[in-house]
Amino acid sequence: MEHRRNRNVGIIGTGQTVHSSHREDVNQPELIREAVAAALADAGLAVEDLDCVVHGNMELFEMVHQPDCWHVLGTGAFGKECLRVTTGGTTGATLACAADNLCASGLHEVVLAVGFEKLQEGHTTGGITNMADPLWGRQLQTGALTGIAAQELIDEFGAERARRVAMKYRILMDQNAMRNRHAHRRFGLTMDQLDELASGSPPLVGELRMIDMCSQSDGACAVIFASEDKIAELGAKAAWVHDHLTVHREETFTLWGGQREVGTMRYAAERLFRRNDLKDPLAELDVFEMYDPSSWWGVEWLREFLLLEGDRHLRLVEEDQLTPEGLLPLNPSGGVIASNPIGATALIRVAEAAAQIRRTAGDHQLRREVKKALASGFGGTLWTVLMLLGSEPPGRR
């Protein structure tokens, strides 16, 4: 099933707050405005130039009903079409898909996607578990806090190798985050701390330790999408949307007992690569911004998203092929483990991928030319959104 677009769309501006565990100095619209102002400045546009705003965060995480209305004070949506999107962890990615659709369809010329979260406010478990009875599909949720991926990697590759790879992945993400001034957690970890961290970090669930886990962040991200006509008119440098794809699924891990679930990651990647003629993603992609909620899932999903077999995903980490200078740079931003304002998180993946193409990433800009970039979004029980960006507009299909 292909996507048909009436015209091409590109990203012409991105903006982020500095993500942090606490932003007591601003309320929600004030926080959002920081990201929106940065994106407008990046695009050289004013609020009046925006035709439409797509707004998103995790439903009820801040206990605010219809936050999009209050946030008009920060989004610039006054008097405009404003759509609210909330698809759990993938919210940010769905925002990007929706903004692209609104431009590609011909409905709007310039669309702002804005995602935010103030995780220090509200009560996340209350938001995702507001009525719980697992018997009837009203699941008790813990977000991404699960040790399943760790156990599966250990079962398959042995505890010592799996633990070392996961922790090496974690340290690589921190080294990347150290170059990203927007990142929330920047510890300055070094590889010689690997054994100490793998055994000394406080355990959470199963093999999952505190250091493996993504943060809870306050932050916002804004991305401006424009039609090819508008991009030509502005003479803007764009990161072009080549394609995006969403794969949904039922909300359960345990339907078939201990049996491994069929993930949506490989399924999504196979379809996206096929219809965009990507035969060797490892070689053809120049950067991958992956939604990695923990270092264990990060490692496991490499195999799924990049369609790898055997232990290739482990070797990518072991052989330093995911560093900014490696075969496929992974999360030069530091990824989700470093910064996780959830409603913005998956949009940050798209923003970072676009920034690498537009060469606006700042201190974590890759040296190589970035022609093709992939961004992923993860939600709840393993549903997936993928967005493929390019430095040139895609050929019409």
Added chain:
Amino acid sequence: MNQFSYSESDAFSVEGKLALPYQYFAGTLGSEFLVSLRDRRKLLGRRCSRCKKVFVPPRSHCEHHLDAPCDEWIELPGTGTVRGFTVVRYAEPYQPCPPPYILALVALDGADSSLVHLLKGLAPSEVRVGLEVKAVYAKDPQPTILAIDHFAPAGKPRQELGYSYEELELGMTASFTKTITETDVYLFAGISGDFNPLHMNEEYAKTTAFGTRIAHGALPQSLIAPVLGMKLPGLGTLAVEVQCAFKAPTFFGDTITAKATVEEKQAEHKRVKLRCDFTNQHGQLVATGWAVVLPPRKG
């Protein structure tokens, strides 16, 4: 074979409850506003540098001018005009006070925005759009908007009379609470001439069903008088008839709450019937009854 029929069986409903703690941040701008209310009893607004509108509570940017900050504090007098109002007449546990109560939209003097707040000090039927009001600050102000306890009519204090027949509404309540001491019982014995040993003689009282002295039944009952005469309807009220049934004894040291609730308006003589309930500190009903009163006439 047993046929299961939806139409003949019950559908289960599963009861559950989750506690949802939360916190939020007012931001530095909002904090200055709240601290000023709490510590200085001053209401602050913030002015947009472009359109010059003043906002309460303060905002960093107005929705029309995202590129121009609201950058000036404006101190407001805390007075305003009622632009709209509603009267809440149903009861639920999370309300700020018992119904009926007035929520007014107050256009603040010196600001372009309005504030919703409680309006007290007048009967619901007396509220009008255009009424001039002033902020009444809380005795122990907290850093929330409830540092302003409520708004009240500005200008000269209203005539000291209770609610008229026209102003009274079904469901209005008022109460008075007092601890009944041994002294109260002895004074009441002197007033009434009722020196019954059940009230006066501990040794005798030990032999009764109560096992100790109890107050005269009419003593807690009399606590309805300050409610009817001074609160609801209030000054100017004449009591026409009071009925009471005693349900439980009042022991020395018990704290009794007498509560009146407007139950019926009798148009023919412009009288009002109020239900009277008397409860002790355990919430136990010690007496219940009703009163018919003639509220004060106005105008």
